[in-house]
Amino acid sequence: MSMMRTLRLCLLSLLAFAGMFLAPRPTHALTLACNVTVTQENFGTVDVLPGAAINTNASLTVDCGITALQANIYMCITFPAYSMQGSGGSVAWQLDDPTTPSNVWSSTTPIVVPAVALSLDQKVTINLPATMFGGQSSVPSGTYTQSLTGSATWSTTSCTSHDILSSGTTTANVSAQVIVQKSCNISATNLNFGSVGDLTTVHTGQSSLSVQCTKSTGYTIGLNGGNSGATDPTARSMTAGSNSIRYGLYQQSGGSTPWGNTSSNWLSGTGTAATQTIPVYGVVPIQTTPPPNTYQDTIIATVTY
Template sequence: MQIDFLSKPMLAAAMLACLASGQVKAQSCSFGISGMSFGQIDTLSGAPADSSTSMSINCSGLPLARILICPGIGSGSGGATASARQLASGGNQLDYQLYVDSGRSVVWGSNSWPFAPGPPAYPLTLGVLGQGSGTVMIYGRLFGGQASAPPGSYLSSFSGSDVEVRYRYTASSDCSTSLGNVERPGFTVSATVPANCQVNTQDVDFGAQGVLATNIDATGGVDVTCTPGSAYTISLDGGNAAAPPTQREMSKGAETVIYGLYRDAARSQPWGSTVGTTVSGSGSGSGQSFTVYGRVPPQHTPSPGTYVDTVVVTVTY
């Protein structure tokens, strides 16, 4: 009996030690964040561009335990202001923001970043085998109205203190503390601004005329908006008759009226599509206006009616 009496407490102690070891099993989590790309951005359109990426979560620990995950995201290498994060290309910036929700209304913050609320809270309950995984979406918006951004590749890298994912066993949803284990998965946010131009035109209207015995002058216009620093050339084709710049033809059936288009008010510099007859410029991100000077020279007067020609404006950049 003495042998039995002494062995039972030893067995019980061994069982308790085993149980205690299982109760303190630490949680372990790994995270991965894919890069976010806004792709090619038409900064001249004035419209915002949306994108998204995801963070993968894989955790292990006590069966059925609840782990609180608090992923904080800071400024990134591109920097930030009180109203936006920034992508950088040399000394140039594009403003954008990261959000918790698909409606892009709740900014994704960090406890170490002063410009937004703290990190969002994501609870994860492990399964009966002590394993759990999930995916969290990160939403981005690149703001419109940034036509002054020059062409280039824009980037912000998140690493080190810019990404702080804390996690711990808790029933709380409080992510304002510095408690828990820390992982720092890196990722990038990028966008490309290509060279781009937009063009608008105003017709040249010579109005109602009688006998074509003297010069008849009128003007139209070409408005060009190009990304900053983008060199461009404006050419005007020969119209429906593919005629030289000063011998274009407005027509009504088989009848025609000869006219010319010019780059200067004196009507001495023809505006066409060959070398030496085009107009050049450099984009600024704002509209640039060019006057098209038209002239109908004296000529035989055809029968009354409406005479029309269509000239194609080409902006090469």
């Protein structure tokens, strides 16, 4: 009798265990969470004087992690206004449409994250082009930056769906930077004293330099000693064979303020981003008249900034 009780107790325990094993497990709905990361839009170091547009690229990654949803995910991102700021002002730029770079970024065109097999990362990386607008030659040199926080909306049907299990919102942070370098351009016109019969009187002439420098950039302009290597700005030489004519170059009319190539006789200025026209005055003093001929010299103008 005692043995029978033992057997029944064991049988009841076995049945109870089997009942636990066979009971249905509860199921849990999987929610979806997507994140956006963007590398920096770095325009590098640029010269704005030519006024050309500058292009660059970043990468935008939408990562929805490991999901059991076997469906495409659609994300739309809205960014605020584009304007990089620096101590000298601002630089205008924009994010471009990846499919049509000439168009501005569209907040209504979805980024599609394709469906993948279960337990694989569901993500996509796209090229994100950007343009710094041309026509900004008046921007002073310096570093300009901006950090944008965009609003991203996503779902498995459209960017505007609000299905609690397969839609949501997140943020998209993107930064932009450009370094505007100091820059100057210089060109010159020839100085022609004309045709003269003798050098018993003073002869004068005038030419000009055209200088364009980045706004607020300080610069100096030096004129070298010409082919003769003259160290005295008032005693350069135009030559024809073994004969020569002495002349000088000056920063002011009337033969005042000699213009040379040292710190004591440079011309100084500050860039405005516009082209500045600077006159160069030449004087041929009274001297012995050499044989008739065409007398020439070559001067190198150097702008330092």
